[in-house]
Amino acid sequence: MELSFLIRESGFLLHGMLITTGLTLGALGIGTLLAALLAVLRLGGNKFIAHIAGGYVEFMRGTPLLVQLFIIYFGLSPFFARVTAIEMTPLVAGILGLGLNAGAYISEIFRGAIQSIPAGQMEAARSLGMSSALAMRRIVWPQALRHAVPALGSSFAALIKDTSLVMVIGVPELLLATKQRVSATYEPMQLYLLAGMFYFALTALVTYAVRKWENQYRWTV
Amino acid sequence: MDGITDTPLLQVSGLTMQFGDNIVLEDVSFDVRGGEVVSVIGPSGAGKSTLLRCINGLQPFRKGTIRVGDIEFHGGKRLSREEQHRMNLIRRRVGMVFQHFNLFPHMTVLANVMEAPIHVLDRPHKQVEAQARELLQRVGLEGYEDSFPISLSGGQKQRVAIVRALAMDPEIMLFDEVTSALDPELVGEVLGVMTDLAAKGMTMLVVTHEMGFAREVSSRVLFMADGGILEQNDSARFFSEPHTERAKVFIEQVLH
C-alpha cells in the first residue's frame, strides 16, 4: 500500500464522489418533497386520490430500484425530453429514479409520523377554529417531523448507498469510477477499500447532520 | 339569577348520535342562556362527553340542530360546504377545554395561547401578546410564558388550556371533565380558575364529576343517563329534591 498511489487514486475518485453527493442531494430534495405530498394526499379527504397515491407507493416499494432506473432511462427518455426542456442524461435519470423511489419510502415515514400524533392535537386545534389545513401545517406537521427525524436519517444513509446502483446506466458516480480505476491498476482491494471509506465518510456526515437536527427539538423527550 | 339573559346563547335540539348499533345520544334538547353555568353530570357512558363534542363539531351526528347565537348547524350523513363553514364559525364562538389538556408541545406556553388569535382571527401580534400575558397572569402563571408544556404540572397545563381557549373571546366555554386526569391536590387550582370565570359572567357548560362544583358554582344541572337528559333543574333544588329514582340513587352514591 503506497501512500502516493492512494493519494493519486483518491484524486481520481474525487469526481465520482462529487457525482455521488450530487445524486444523493438531488434525490433527497425530490424525494422529501414528493414524500410530503404523498403523505398529505394519502391522509387527505379525497379517497380516490388517496388510493392513487397509495398505489404509487406500493409499486415503488414493491419493484426493484434497478428495474425502475432502467424503465426511466431506457423507456421514458424520449417522452421526457419532449415534455421538459431537459435531456435525459444518465445523471438526470439517476437523480429522478432515486428521487421517485426514495419519495415512496420516505412518504411512509411521514405518514406513520403524522398518524402517531395524538388525535387530541387536531381536536384542540380545530376547536380553536383552525381549518384542517392550518392545523396540519402549524400543529401536526411540526410534531410529526420531529418524530420522523431518526427514521429519515436511516433513509438518507440508505440512499447514499443506493446511489451506487445508477452505475448500470452509466452515471460516473463513485462505484463506477472505482471499477474503472481497478481495471486500470489491477488493484481491486486497495481501491474498493478506498471507495468504502469515501462512502462511510458521506454516511457519517449525514448521520452527524441528522443528530444535530434532532437536538433542535428541546420541547420533547 | 343575576346576569343571566333571556335569549339562549346555545340551543341544542333533537340531537341524536349513534355508533353502529349503539345509540349514544337520543333526541337531546336543551338551552343555555348567557351567563349560565350549567353542569352536566351522570354515570359513565351516559353520553356527556359526546354531547360536548357534538356541539363543537368534533363528533359528527346523525340528526339534530346546534344553534349558537344566530348560527345554526344541522347534523347529517354528509355535510355541504355551507354547513362545514357554519361549524367553523360556531367553533370560533365556542371554546373547549379537554380532559387531557391537548396543549401544543412544540410551542411555549405563550405561543400556545397566541396561536389561534393570530392565525385564525388575524389579530395583530402586539395586541394578542399583551392579552395573552394578561390572561396568564390572571390565572397565576406569570413567569411561565417561555416554558414548554412538558415542564408543567397537570394543573398548570390545564390552566394554560383554559387561557388558550379564553384568548379567542368565546361566547360560551365547554369543559370536558377537565379535572378528571389531575392529581387530587391539583384539582383545586383549576376549579378555582373556573369558579373565577363563572363569577365574571362567562357562559359555561361543564361535564364534571366534581359534585362540589356542580352544587355550589353552577346555576343549573343536567342529569344524563343512557343517552338522554333524565332530569334538569336549578342546582340547589336538584341536589336537595331530585325527582327521578335514577337521580336519587346517583346523588346518594356520589355525595355520601
Add this chain to the structure above:
Amino acid sequence: MNTRLVPLLVIAVFVTVAIVVLAGYQNKDRNAPSTQPSIKIAMSGQYPPFNYFDNTNELVGFDVDISKEVARRLGCEPKLITADFDGLIAGLLAGKYDLIIGSMAITEERKKAVNFSTPYYISGAQLFVHRSSNISGGKDLPGKVVGVTLGTTYEEAVRKIKGTKVNPYTGVPDMYLEMDNKHIDGFVTDRLVGLYGITQAKRDFVPAGEPLYKEIIGIAMRQNEPELLNDVNEALAAMKEDGVYTQISTKWFGRDISAAEE
C-alpha cells in the same frame, strides 16, 4: 417558528446543489466550441489495453485510438462515453450513443439486435491458469471453477463446457484477485487482454493451450442506419489502406491484429 423553516431551507439547498451539479455536467460539452457535428461512441473503459483509464485518468487504448480515427474520417467530433459492458447494447438501442467501439465480438445473437461493421481486429478466447497448474487446455475444465466477465461471449462459451462451474465477475482484475485466493482455477478472457494484464499486474499466470475459439471484433450500431454502416466500413477500409491502422495496432501490440496470430 424557526424550527419549521430550517428543514425547508435545507431541502431548498439540496435541490439547488443538485441542479448546479446537473447543469455543470451538461455544460461540460456545451462549453467546448465545435463547428463539427459530434458522434457518441461507447465502451466500457474497463478493458486494458483496448479501452481503459491511464495514470492520469484519461481514457486511452486501442479502441480509443480507432474511435478517434473513425470519427475524424466521418468528419465528426468524437464524444467517448463509458458504461458497463453488459449495458452497452441497451444504451445503443435507446439512442444514448451512436457506435460501440468497445471490443465487442460479432455473434449471431448480437446481430439480431445490432449491425456490425467489417471486423477491426481478430483475437480469441483464452484460458489462463497458474503457472503451476496442470490444466493444459479447455478439455481439462470439467470439474474446475472458471472465472469469466459478465455478459461476454466467454461467459456463454464456458457455460457450454459441461461440468464446469462458472463464476461471473464484473471485471478482469477481480478475477486476478480470485486467482490469488484460489477461489477459481482459471479464467477466460480475450487473449490479448489477458497477456497484457498479466504483465501489467505482474502475476504468474500463463495461457493454457490454444484459444478456445476465434473472436472477430466489430463496431456495433443501430440497424436502422445503413448509411452510417457504409461510412464506417469505408473509414475502416481507408485506415487499413493508408497504414494508419497498422500504426495504431503496432503501437499497442507490436503487430497487426487485424489477422489472427500465427
